[in-house]
Amino acid sequence: MKHILRFVATMAAVGMIVAWVPKAGLAAENVSYSGKYSAQHVKGTPSGSPDSVLEVVQSENDIEITRVESGKRTTSRCPFNGPEGDYTSPGGVAGKCKAQLKGKNLIVESVVLTHPQPTATVRMHTKERWQLSSDSKTLTIKSDVDFPDSPAGVSAAIAGDTSSTTKYTRTENP
Numbered sequence: 001m002k003h004i005l006r007f008v009a010t011m012a013a014v015g016m017i018v019a020w021v022p023k024a025g026l027a028a029e030n031v032s033y034s035g036k037y038s039a040q041h042v043k044g045t046p047s048g049s050p051d052s053v054l055e056v057v058q059s060e061n062d063i064e065i066t067r068v069e070s071g072k073r074t075t076s077r078c079p080f081n082g083p084e085g086d087y088t089s090p091g092g093v094a095g096k097c098k099a100q101l102k103g104k105n106l107i108v109e110s111v112v113l114t115h116p117q118p119t120a121t122v123r124m125h126t127k128e129r130w131q132l133s134s135d136s137k138t139l140t141i142k143s144d145v146d147f148p149d150s151p152a153g154v155s156a157a158i159a160g161d162t163s164s165t166t167k168y169t170r171t172e173n174p
Contacts, residue, residue, distance in 0.1 A: 031104050031132055034058045037139050037168035054139070054168055063099050063106070078108055087112065106130035111148075123149050139168040 039052035055066040066075045067090050074088040078097040087097035087110045095112030108128040113121050129142045145162045 031101070031106070031136075032058055032174070033063065033106055033130060033132065033139070034174040035170050036172035038171050040167045040169055052166075052168075057174070063108070065108070076110070078110075104131065122147055137170050139170065141166050141168070 033056050035056055037054040037056070039054075051068075053068040055068070057064040060080075062077055062079045062085060064075065064077045066073060069090050072090075072092070074090055074092060076087040076097050077085045078087065078099040079085045080098075081100050082098070084096040084098050087095040089095065089110070089112050093112045093114070095110055097108060097110040099106060099108045101107075106129075108130065110126045110128075112124050112126075114124045115121055125146050125148050127144045127146075131140050131142075132138070133140075142165045143163065
């Protein structure tokens with residue numbers, strides 16, 4: 001009887017450890033982007049240039065991104081791994097967005113309709129890859145833009161340089 005109780009106790013302890021270890025590993029992967037960030041000053045821009053600020057609120061279901069550029073606020077709510085949400089570009093153009101967490105990165109994709117000519121409408125697709133530094137103080141956003149309805153050569157001509165990287169410093173935690 002003593003051996004049976006010891007066996008049951010040992011198996012219960014092993015079960016608890018096995019159940020706990022994967023959760024501990026997943027907790028390290030769940031990065032929270034919630035907080036307030038200020039764009040780092042880029043060399044070559046005048047010191048009086050308007051600041052760019054991001055205010056981010058991340059929940060289990062979506063991420064809300066408020067951008068403040070040149071005093072103008074735009075807010076987008078992008079759902080995780082599912083339906084599209086409402087997006088507003090920094091220029092105020094409405095569109096759709098979605099987000100997903102991939103490891104330690106956040107991917108935010110948006111589509112807006114642009115009007116390069118009064119009679120033409122073109123879809124502009126932006127894919128942002130967000131990454132926090134290991135100390136969670138620096139946010140790096142790499143953006144790529146393409147025009148899915150245009151041939152590749154035309155898309156490159158419209159967009160010019162289609163990639164950019166912006167670094168932000170976290171100024172407030174949630």
